[in-house]
Amino acid sequence: MLTNTSLSSSDHSTPLVRFDAVQKTYDGENLVVKDLNLSIHKGEFVTLLGPSGSGKTTCLMMLAGFEVPTSGDIFLESQRLNSVPPHKRNFGMVFQNYALFPHMTVEENIRYPLKTRRLPAAEIERKVSDILDMIQLREFAKRRPTQLSGGQQQRVALARSLVFEPQLILMDEPLGALDKQLRERMQLEIKHLHQQLGLTVVFVTHDQSEALTMSDRVAVFNDGVIQQIDTPTNLYEFPANAFVAQFIGENNTLPGRVESVQGHDCRVSFGEGFSTGALLGPNLAQGDATRLSIRPERVKLNGAATQLPNRLQGKVHEFIYLGDHLRVRCELAGNDDFVARVPVDDFSSQLQPGDIVELGWRNEDVRALNAS
Helix, strand or coil: CCCCCCHHHCCCCCCCEEEEEEEEECCCCCEEEEEEEEEECCCCEEEEECCCCCCHHHHHHHHHCCCCCCEEEEEECCEECCCCCHHHCCEEEEECCCCCCCCCCHHHHHHHHHHHCCCCHHHHHHHHHHHHHHCCCHHHCCCCHHHCCHHHHHHHHHHHHHCCCCCEEEEECCCCCCCHHHHHHHHHHHHHHHHHHCCCEEEEECCHHHHHHHCCEEEEEECCEEEEEECHHHHHHCCCCHHHHHHCCCCEEEEEEEEEEECCEEEEEECCCEEEEEEECCCCCCCCEEEEEECHHHCEEHHHHCCCCEEEEEEEEEEEECCCEEEEEEEECCEEEEEEEEEHHHCCCCCCCCCEEEEEECHHHEEEEECC
16 A cells, blocks of 8 residues: 555654755756755745746756756755666656656556556455556556547546655646646646655645645745745735735835834835835844735725725726636736726626725735836
């Protein structure tokens, strides 16, 4: 049987994986990864998230052994991995294209990593049988990959990476080829397997909602540097800088200047004569340029804004109906793409594009972040 270890019982004192001052360049001049320091603990689901070219996939490839750091070290517990070839790292790997052997059946694909490790035949058959039940594909065991749906192929690829009970599972955009509904279902399946088996997973994606759904911690990459690594809740509610705020979820940003500071609170002026209370972000002081971050669902409209401390007038540009809510795009302080997300039940059908509306929010729903 696969080991069943509760995530809550994982040892978080010593990292399972550690990147120590790792850098990577392909041309000797431009660093794709810059001075990376990252620890991943046993039982964690850590996602490397960022736009294309941000360095996240290069980090995964260095961990897998397909790329070698230009400088710095990667450790698995106390073992330095830099010169260890991929096949000796004993990691499970799941790719976007599944990488299944087309001439093999489902059970032959799953059996393959066990045969290469020369396990006893009886143990191999038991492990293959157990995991076929786990992924609920026993009835498809004799089929070849081309006879399976995309979701079924992804489950086979996942089973093949799990069956030999590796210390670490690496996933490179594994759900990118699936349609939205199937992708969301597979996200939950992988998350539940992680929890049930106590797996340690390093997952790469550029999809923010996927990262927020699945992860214990998310490392947000940009330009080869981790901008912030934190829980999904903290990334969304307390972004460290303007890039993280903009990349994680929908976000309104307004350029401004810190006029006054009182403890963790501040007053920011923006536009022509506008100002708002806000939470003071890191590395900011009175007089500094800043970017205000306000989530659309925290912006209230007209009557709902009456009792709020910050109330400003905006001009409606358009409404977009999205089922349970409307996306109301307004012009505010020179920003013509300022969005309020309004529940359908709270929306007045009398509003029209061109109308002047009152927009409001609480001080604690706004963060003043470093503008650079």
